Amino acid sequence: MTDKEIIASRIALELNDGDLVNLGIGIPTLVANYVPKEKTVTFQAENGIIGLGGYVEGENEIVNAGGMGASILEGGAFIDTITSFTFIRGGHIAVTVLGALEVDQEGSLASWIIPGKKVPGMGGAMDLVTGAKKVIIATRHTNRGVPKILKKCRLPLTAAHQVNLIVTEMAVMKVEEDGLHLLEIHPSYTLDEIVKATEAELIINDVLPMKGVNL
Amino acid sequence: MRGIISGDKFKTLLKDGMSIMVGGFLTNGTPEGLIDLVVEANIKDLTIICNDGGYPDKGVGKLVVNKQVKKLIASHIGTNPMVGTLMSEGKLEVELSPQGTLAERIRAYGAGLGGVLTPTGLDTLVQEGKEIITIKDKKYILEEALGADLALVGGAIADNYGNLKYNKTMRNFNPIIATACELVVCEPRKIIDEINPENVITPHPFVDYLLVGEYND
Numbered sequence: 142m143t144d145k146e147i148i149a150s151r152i153a154l155e156l157n158d159g160d161l162v163n164l165g166i167g168i169p170t171l172v173a174n175y176v177p178k179e180k181t182v183t184f185q186a187e188n189g190i191i192g193l194g195g196y197v198e199g200e201n202e203i204v205n206a207g208g209m210g211a212s213i214l215e216g217g218a219f220i221d222t223i224t225s226f227t228f229i230r231g232g233h234i235a236v237t238v239l240g241a242l243e244v245d246q247e248g249s250l251a252s253w254i255i256p257g258k259k260v261p262g263m264g265g266a267m268d269l270v271t272g273a274k275k276v277i278i279a280t281r282h283t284n285r286g287v288p289k290i291l292k293k294c295r296l297p298l299t300a301a302h303q304v305n306l307i308v309t310e311m312a313v314m315k316v317e318e319d320g321l322h323l324l325e326i327h328p329s330y331t332l333d334e335i336v337k338a339t340e341a342e343l344i345i346n347d348v349l350p351m352k353g354v355n356l
Numbered sequence: 357m358r359g360i361i362s363g364d365k366f367k368t369l370l371k372d373g374m375s376i377m378v379g380g381f382l383t384n385g386t387p388e389g390l391i392d393l394v395v396e397a398n399i400k401d402l403t404i405i406c407n408d409g410g411y412p413d414k415g416v417g418k419l420v421v422n423k424q425v426k427k428l429i430a431s432h433i434g435t436n437p438m439v440g441t442l443m444s445e446g447k448l449e450v451e452l453s454p455q456g457t458l459a460e461r462i463r464a465y466g467a468g469l470g471g472v473l474t475p476t477g478l479d480t481l482v483q484e485g486k487e488i489i490t491i492k493d494k495k496y497i498l499e500e501a502l503g504a505d506l507a508l509v510g511g512a513i514a515d516n517y518g519n520l521k522y523n524k525t526m527r528n529f530n531p532i533i534a535t536a537c538e539l540v541v542c543e544p545r546k547i548i549d550e551i552n553p554e555n556v557i558t559p560h561p562f563v564d565y566l567l568v569g570e571y572n573d
Contacts, residue, residue, distance in 0.1 A: 187455065188381040189525045201384070202524040208382030208435070213524075221527045221557075222381075222407070223463050226456030230476060254481075260443070260452075261434030262408075263482075268456035271476045301479035 144310035147327060147354055148279050150175040152238055152308050154353045155277060156182050160235035161228070163187060163269055166207045168279040169238035175353075185234065187225050187265040192217020206265065229265065230272035237273035239266060241280040241307075243294045246341035248304040248316035250278065251296035263299060270300040282309035288340040290314070290321075311335050313351060320344050325351040357518025361565035366390070366541060367397045373426075375403040375504035377462065377533040379511065382408055382435060383415035385526030387510030387543035389571035391418055394508075401426040405462070405504055407455060407529055409436035420448065429502070431455035454482060457499050459532055465503035466535025472499050507537035509563070514544035515551040518560035527557065534562045543567040 142150070145168050153175035156162060163185045164170050173195070176182050184193040186206045192214040193205060200210030213219070220228075228234055243251040250270055253263040270276050280289055290307060307314040312335050313325040323343040326335055328350050336343060376394070380386025386406075394402075395418055402425050409430055410417030417436040419425050427449040433439040442448035453461065460472045473496035477483050487498040511526025522530060523545055534540050540563050547566065 186525075188384070189528050202526065204382065204384040204525050208384065211525075219522070219524055219527055221522075221531050222455070222459040222529050223532055226459055230456050230474065249479075259434075260440060260450075262430065262432035262452045263454050264408075264432040265455040267454040267480065267482065268476045271478070272456075298480045300476075 142354065144281060145171055147310045147351070148308050151313060151351055151353045152277055152279055153177070155275075155306065156180065156236060158182070161185055161191070161233060163229065163234050163237045163273065165237070165239035165266065165269075167240045169240060170207075172238050172279070185225070185228060186211065187229060187269070189220050189222065189225050190217060191220060191228070226265070226268055229268045232272060232274060234269070234273040236275045236277060237269045238277045238279050239269060241278045241289060243289055243291055243296050244278050244280065244304055244307055245291045245294045246316070246321035247293065247302055249294050249301045250276075250299045250304050251294040252299045254297050256297065266299050270303045275306070276304045277306045277308060278304055279308055282311040282335075282338050288338060291340045292342065311338060314343065322346070323348055325349045327351045327354060357560045357563045358565055360568045361541065363389070363393050363567065363569055363571070366393055366565070366567060369506070369539065369541075370394060370397045370399045372399050373401045374399065374506055375405065376506045376508060377504045377537055378404060378406040378416050378508045379528065379530035379533050380407065380415055381525070381528040383410050385511030385522070385528050385530055386410065386415040387508050387567070388414070390508045390510070390541060390543045390567060391415065394419060394424070395422050398422070398424065400424055403427040403429070403504070405429045405502065407431055407458065409433040409439040411435055412438050423447075427451065429453060429458070431458050457482075458502070459529060461499050461502040462529070462532050462536045465501035466532065469501055471501050473497070474499055503536045505538050507533040507540040509534050509540060509542040509558075512542050512544045512558070513551070514542060514547045514566050516547065516549055518563040518566060519551045519556040520544070520558035520563060521551050521555050522557055531558045534558045539564050541565045541567060543571050546572055
């Protein structure tokens with residue numbers, strides 16, 4: 142499995158039957174490929190779909206939140222932006238999975254701006270992180286060796302104290318009141334390697350092998 | 357609805373310095389014919405309000421590339437590199453507003469409200485210079501309502517009365533901006549005799565003109 146596949150397949154295990162889920166662009170999008178057949182999960186696209194289906198090459202009347210051709214599943218609905226963000230901000234989304242530039246041990250996320258370099262904007266990310274019941278971050282553990290999981294985010298925040306779970310190719314970490322708990326590690330890495338690749342202070346008690354990973 | 361309008365007549369409604377809301381999400385549901393007419397009219401110093409900055413050759417991006425825009429209010433500008441370039445050269449002012457906040461600010465204006473209270477953006481750059489209001493021990497940012505002179509509505513199927521319904525995901529911001537502008541012009545994809553009243557999304561009193569001609573199917 143590639144790093145992206147490891148992250149996406151592990152996060153899919155966090156989704157429950159009946160959940161309404163919003164997936165961000167990039168690695169988060171791949172999570173949809175790993176939802177177990179026995180679970181019914183409904184995906185939302187913030188541009189206006191409840192019941193988002195897969196990519197459709199050349200489709201331009203139905204697009205997903207990345208502007209790519211997409212499909213709508215049976216039982217789905219097209220909605221306007223107000224209704225879409227009523228779902229998002231109003232606590233009607235069970236889980237959102239988003240990427241990160243930086244994420245920290247207090248559950249704060251930075252994902253929308255690198256001042257002076259890149260200013261893509263926040264799009265719907267700030268609303269999603271603020272309003273979804275559970276926020277899962279899907280990210281590589283480091284950016285070319287530089288830690289992305291920090292004591293405190295240095296880039297401008299997308300939201301403070303909203304992240305619940307961080308899943309990387311190396312580990313699964315949970316944000317709690319007392320700090321960031323290391324729950325699972327990928328068997329390809331040692332505990333020492335993971336601690337070294339992480340700037341955040343990890344609270345380490347019972348660490349399990351990462352679930353849902355085929356070696 | 358006041359009636360149907362030609363491209364030439366539409367151009368006579370345009371003025372330098374106007375604020376214009378444009379529907380669409382990454383140009384899905386953006387009225388490209390109306391944008392092209394604004395480019396042809398070459399009016400300047402525009403304030404453009406749209407979900408995003410479009411692409412250099414599509415959507416509001418065409419207005420940015422043609423240097424007609426003084427200020428852009430949007431939630432995302434990453435798909436149009438020209439926006440970033442002009443912004444860093446100081447030639448374009450950009451106000452980034454979270455997508456849900458942007459939609460609610462527009463809805464509020466259309467509904468006669470002064471603004472909205474949202475937790476989105478708390479403890480981020482978005483709250484800078486804005487009032488924080490506490491209600492039942494929860495903090496919210498006061499985001500002011502947002503209206504404009506002109507709405508350019510796309511992605512719609514219209515009827516002869518000016519009622520609108522929307523095609524697939526093209527709905528997005530279109531029905532919202534139709535409530536919040538002095539003048540509302542729609543470039544429908546097609547015009548039919550009558551939309552079933554149960555299916556009307558934007559009732560005709562919100563719509564001033566339907567653009568007709570080569571622009572429709």
